[in-house]
Amino acid sequence: MARNEVVVRGRDGSEAPVRRGNTAMDYIRPWLAAPGLIPAGYFTHWMWGDAGMYTGLAAAAVAAAGGVVTYATHRLTGARTWYAHHIATAMTGGAGAWLSMATVFGPGRPLMDALLIGGAAAAAISNVHLWARGQGTAETAPKKGRVLPTFEEIAAKIKLRDVRARLISDTEMQQRHELTLDNGETAESIQNRAKELASAYGVAPGAIRVIEDQGRADKAELVITKQDVMGKLIPWPGLEATHVGASIVDHPLHLGTYEDGEPFFNQITNRHSLTVGMAGAGKSVYGKVKMVQVAARRDTFTLAIDLAKGRQTLGPIEGAIGWPAYTKPNARKQLAAVKRAIKARANHLADRGHSQWVPESGLTFLHILVEEAAEVVDFEEIVEIARVARSTGIHLDLSLQRATWGNLDTDTRANLGDGICFGVRDFADASFVLPDYVTEAGCDPSRWRKSKPGAAYAAIEHVDPDRHVVAVKVFGPPTTDPKDENRDLTVAANGLPDQDAKLDAVTRQAFGTEYAEFLASRSRATARAATAAPVMTPAVTVPAVDDVDDEELIVDEDIEPVVLKTPDDDPEIVGDIDTEIPPLDPEDDFALPTRKKGTKASAEEARAAIDALLEDWGNGHQFKAGDFRSGLAEMGVERGRSWFYGQLSELEDAGRIQHDDENGLWSVRDAHALVAA
Incomplete structure (x- = not known):
């Protein structure tokens, strides 16, 4: 209960605090404390001041009693305001010390002067405190910052006892x-009353978190967030000079800032990560910032798979990626190479007596980012890699929009130590990533969805579990303009040394021909880009044919004309531009040209192929978007990703198929209807 409140008990036994104003006695009482010590000092000095050796014993006893009272004051006022706790404790301790010295030396000068001056100062502070409280609490006083009510006021308001x-x-x-x-x-x-607390404190519903003490059931921690920093952009500051060229174990990755202002670090060695967030929540930028920082270390090699967006997401930072894969065949090759590398690296560590990867083992630390992991065809290989790769110095970072049972099985989830959840569509999505003690404390990323890009909760092993319930704002782009998203990241990635030069011999040999083929294709692409000189075509104003005068045409004889040559399909036919073309004989065979994609005929064939595929599957059949695309590809229908998703959308609108948000699968509802033209 606040100092200037009284309790009124109703007939039904309920209690309600009633605020009253400060009276004159409230201001006078502190001025009586110091004068009250003067007769006490005369009394103790009269009793023991001339008692010889007993004088010292009496003074020590008075000091000990004062210490006990001071400690009790400190403990009893621990839940009070700053004034009640610190000032009251200091005044009690000072009074005990003064009385002990007055017992020996008497209450005269200079002890009398010290008492009067110190007592007057303490009384003045008390009067100022009373006056300030009389102006109103945080609910009624003008807010010049975020001043919160005391917990006692809140507890009385919502009747929170015990x-x-x-x-x-x-x-x-x-x-x-x-x-x-x-x-x-x-x-x-x-925790069940978190929303009531938020209302009483006047903060957002998600600004209250109650954290259970893992050691004692009768202890907890209440966290009230005053300012919402999750909606603010924190640009990535760039690579830290001390981290470039250092070992991956020397410094953890600096990836953002906690909402209380503390930096967010993550040490990724000896575990895997699961990163989840809906489109637009800032997940991709986080993955790129992490990738560039890992690539800047001297003993790392980076790999990446992105089948959903190809080079759109990771292309701008390819300077920081040792081996990217953007197609299903390349992803299969890369995963097969990684599996071979795991066995080779494990044997290498065993030969040198290491049970875990260490920098001295001679092996490069591997960081594998799998963007939109649900799109990976051979997902069982991801499961196997996650299960056995951790101890061999491989960090697997799976990134996807939803981590439901349908697209991430229990085996994989059990081998992922760290869980980072950005804004998601609903609370159930967060519960698949974050531990129960985090969500039960009131952490709910679904409140953000994609309205606060970069806001996340990070349940990582590198920090104390108490920090898992503190929201994180990861580093973002320099501005909110989409065209600036990769500006600093691209510059940093292109300034890094070649990642291939850091790869150890054991892993390189295990990667085999797949990695060698990638290096060869990259070298050819680099050579073509270096030798291809841009053709600069000067702007020429061409006059209308009717306005051309033969005398105005100037031909420079020193310029060699450009002659375009194409293969002659029938060299026996001789003629030039003036040769008359003979009429076609009706009896001659006439072949139509092959249909090209995009024509009306090809569209009709594609619709027929869709009908045939759905009829072959039958009603009730469940499938992924990738199954739909591969099934049509077997029938000769080759289109871009957007076309396939457009067809799925049209089929859903027509009621022929239905999407299940829980497992991410499509199901056939009407296999025999006709597709709308």
Whole structure:
């Protein structure tokens, strides 16, 4: 209960706090404390001042009693305001010390002067404190910043009993309390009232978090977020000079800032990661910032797979990727090579007596990013890699929009140590990534969805579990303009040394012909780009034919004319531009040209192929988008990704298929209907 409140008990036994104004006695009382010590000093000096050796014993006893009272004051006012806790403790301790010295030396000068001056200062501070409280609490006083009510006021307002709070931190961004739960109260019961607390404090619903103490059931921590920093852009500051060229174990990756202002670091060695977030939530930018920082270390090699967007996402930072794969065949080759490398690296570590990867093992640390992991065809290979790769110095980072049971099985989930969840569509999506103690504390990324790109919760092994419930704002692009997203990342990636030069011999040999073929194709592409000189065509104004005068045409005889030559399909036919073309004989055979994609005929064939595929599957058949595309490809229908997804959308609108948001699969509802033209 606040100092200037009284409790009114109703007939039904309920209690309600009623605020009253400060009276004159409230201001006078602090001025009486110091004068009250003067007769006490005369009394103790009269009793023991001339008692010889007993004088020292009496002074020590008085000091000990004062220490006990001071400690009790400190403990009893721990849940009060800053003034009640610190000032009251200091005044009690000072009074005990003064009385002990007055017992020996008497209350005269200079002890009398010190008492009067110190007592007057303490009384003045108390009067100022009372006056400030009389102006109103945080609910009624003008807010010049985020000033929150005391926990006692909040507890009285929502009738929260059997809970004591001690303020342990109060910053511009957050306020933290240590809660002591009495009479069988549990942290779970306080968590269930988080929205009531948020309303009483006047903050957002997600700004209240109650964290259960893992060591004691009668302890918890209350965190109140004053400012919402999740909606602010924190641009990536670039590579830190001390991290470039260092070992991956020397410094953790600096990836963002916690909402309380602390930096967000992650050490990725000896575990895997699962990163989840809906489109537009900032997941891709986070993956690129992480990739560039890993590639900057001297003992790392980076790989990446992105079948969903190809080079659109990772292309701008290819300077930081040692081996990218953007197609299903290339992804299969890369995964097969990684599986061979795991066995070879494990044998290498065993030969040198290492149970885990260490920088001294002679092996390069591998970072494998799989963007939109649900699109990977051979997903069982991802499961196998996740299960056995961790101890061999391989960090697997799976990134996808949803981590439901349909696209990420239990085996893979069990081998992913770190879970980072950006904004998601609903709370169930977050529960697949974050531990129960995080979501139960009130952490809900579905509140953001994609409205706050870069906002996330990070349940990572590198930090204490208490930090898992603190929201993180990961580094983003320099501006909110989409065209600037890769500006700094591209410059940083292109400034890194060649990743291939860092790859160790054991892993290179295990990668085999697949990696050698990739290097060869990349070398050919680089050579073509270097030798291809841009053709600069000067702008020429061509006059209309009717306005051309033969005398105005100037021909430079020193310029060799450009002659375009094409293969002659029938060299026996001789003629020039003036030769008359004979009429076609009706009896001659006439062959129509082969249909090209995009014509009306090819569209009709594609629709027929869709009908045939659905009829072959039958009603109730479930399939992925990739199955739909591969099935049509077997029938000779080759189109771009957007066309296939457009057909799925049209089929759904027509009621022929239905999408299940839980498992991400499509199901056939009407296999025999005709596709709309």
